[in-house]
Amino acid sequence: MPELHEDPIPRHHALAKLAEAYPEWIRRLRCRDGELVLHEGDPDDSVFFLEEGSLVVEQEVSGGAKHVLKVLTNSPEADQMVPFGEMSHQLDGRRSATIRSAGGSVVIRMESQAFDSVFHDFPELARTLNLKLVERLRDTNARLKELVRQMDPPVLREMVLQSRILFREGESARDLWQCPAGLLHEVRAGGSRFEIEADSEGFVDPLPFFRGGVWNRTVEVSTGSFLLKWSCDQPADVFRFHPELALRLLRDNV
DSSP, X not given: OOEEOSSOSOSSHHHHHHHHHOTTXXXXXXXXXXXXXXXXXXXXXXXXXXXXXXXXXXXXXXXXXXXXEEEEEEOGGGOOOEEESHHHHHTTSBOSSEEEESSSEEEXXXXXXXXXXXXXXXXXXXXXXXXXXXXXXXXXXXXXHHHHHHHSOOEXXXXXXXXXXXXXXXXXXXXXXXXXXXXXXXXOXXXXXXXXXXXXXXXXXXXXXXXXXXXXXXXXXXXXXXXXXXXXXXXXXXXXXXXXXXXXXXXXXX
């Protein structure tokens, strides 16, 4: 556990005034390298400030592994307040991440009881906390957007209103098609048509697309079918959403 600093007064003038006004609510702590400051999931709604040194912010992911979210740093020369832990105070009172010291560091702990007085008597400190909270929410929103992007495949969805040729024999296989529902026909010379099936995940002749080749037959899609047209910068991106497709292509073309 972090130790009480021999000097209880923080260096930053706003925090120093707060400590002088409410000494029972402010603790200046010295942390050793690797020492835990906060632990994910713990019930605790106090707010901290990094005064000096570096802290690693991490969250537990599947299998118990740790994912580093960011590294906080501060130095006495910077004369800045670097708050952390404010999200649990504003939300459910449980820590959303683990924070540990990277090298020696000094942190300021502010008990939750001080909050009303802070917002009433210390507007500079209140403004810093509000700005940091807005920044955290923006970061969270950005991460959510990226997560949605990763989870939502880059496809164009189409309900086929009239039968049409999906691709023609000899044309460049520039697009990857899926037909999760509907009817497909191979159109042969002379106009004869034979019903065909997509693969188990609805992909229609995916091999020419991944090889950068040409279509080896002409395929028609029927009215009422549902199509997905993949739109991705790298063909291999498809495998993030359909890993079994890569295995099938390897197995069928060894």
